[in-house]
Amino acid sequence: MSPNPNRIEWVDAAKGMGIILVVYAHVARGLNKSGIFDGNAFEIVDAIIYSFHMPLFFFLSGIFYLRTMEKRGFTGTIFSKINTIIYPYIIWSLIQGFIEVQLSAYTNGAAQYSDLFAILWQPRAHFWFLYTLFFMFIATSLILIPYFKNMVSTKITLLSGLAITLFIYLSRQHSPDVFALTSVSSNAIYFMGGVVFSAVAPNYKRIRLVGLISAVSFFLLSYVVNVAHTLPSNDLWKLSLAFFGILAVIYMCRVIPESIDKPFALLGSYSMIIYLLHILFGSGVRIVLSKGFSVDSSLLHLFVGTTIGLIGPIMFYLIVKNTVLISLFRPLKPQREIGPP
Numbered sequence: 001m002s003p004n005p006n007r008i009e010w011v012d013a014a015k016g017m018g019i020i021l022v023v024y025a026h027v028a029r030g031l032n033k034s035g036i037f038d039g040n041a042f043e044i045v046d047a048i049i050y051s052f053h054m055p056l057f058f059f060l061s062g063i064f065y066l067r068t069m070e071k072r073g074f075t076g077t078i079f080s081k082i083n084t085i086i087y088p089y090i091i092w093s094l095i096q097g098f099i100e101v102q103l104s105a106y107t108n109g110a111a112q113y114s115d116l117f118a119i120l121w122q123p124r125a126h127f128w129f130l131y132t133l134f135f136m137f138i139a140t141s142l143i144l145i146p147y148f149k150n151m152v153s154t155k156i157t158l159l160s161g162l163a164i165t166l167f168i169y170l171s172r173q174h175s176p177d178v179f180a181l182t183s184v185s186s187n188a189i190y191f192m193g194g195v196v197f198s199a200v201a202p203n204y205k206r207i208r209l210v211g212l213i214s215a216v217s218f219f220l221l222s223y224v225v226n227v228a229h230t231l232p233s234n235d236l237w238k239l240s241l242a243f244f245g246i247l248a249v250i251y252m253c254r255v256i257p258e259s260i261d262k263p264f265a266l267l268g269s270y271s272m273i274i275y276l277l278h279i280l281f282g283s284g285v286r287i288v289l290s291k292g293f294s295v296d297s298s299l300l301h302l303f304v305g306t307t308i309g310l311i312g313p314i315m316f317y318l319i320v321k322n323t324v325l326i327s328l329f330r331p332l333k334p335q336r337e338i339g340p341p
Helices: 009-034 040-050 053-063 065-102 125-143 154-170 179-203 207-227 235-255 258-269 271-292 298-320 324-328
Strands: none
Touching: 009 040, 009 053, 009 235, 009 258, 009 271, 009 298, 040 053, 040 207, 053 065, 053 125, 053 179, 053 235, 065 125, 065 179, 065 271, 065 324, 125 154, 125 179, 125 271, 154 179, 154 235, 179 235, 207 235, 258 271, 271 298, 298 324
């Protein structure tokens, strides 16, 4: 993979860490539904991972929002996201859904062909993130109209946008029962956090100190909420855990040695590819090990399933990238290679 000067290595490294958690969590949940992996350890680790790993991806996507809008404008950005988000969303929702229907006797789900027609308003499985991310760009553009019209100062507009998304988050229970609305209202605060971070944090000299404090706070708060259960799991603690976790990951990506950082950055540069295909590879490994070889070791399942879930999609992409099958990931006349959203 040739170097891309437009990439930011620490962001790729953060995405790499995040995508490892995504693949592990889905493999673990698949094993839990199959009865192979259960118990208190699963529940604690699952709760800790889900407290911040998807907010992390919304936050990292928000970091590039202003730069994309300034370069392409609203219309250009939306058309770009149709190519890089909606197109693979539809293609792989249909592919995975079809495979799940065909292999329903061997999987944990009970997918039907009728489910495939609902993906325009009700995304399937992990594809909800891509569906939500597309509408997030639209919602954020509406919130930040004063920024693009230069009506008020940049910082006031961005902080006002953060306040608006916080209000939307806290009142999300009252939103209409439409997936796009409920999902955007639950996650817009993290995307907007990334937007604000991109405008403020690069020049903030104490970001590493903030990251270290966030890392310590995340582990302490995770313990009292998810392990000791001495605090209720309410909106305040959910937001705190998510942002502490996000800043902790950013801190780690900025302080770890380059030799350790690069493998995470490599995975992060393929995070979109991994996200699209990892369920097929991870679930396939579980089926082969459990049905074909009668393996019931949860540790072996977790290691092999996570490893193949990460490497398999990359290998598949590298094999097809110079063939007509690249159309599975992007329109046939792309201007650049597909990358993480």
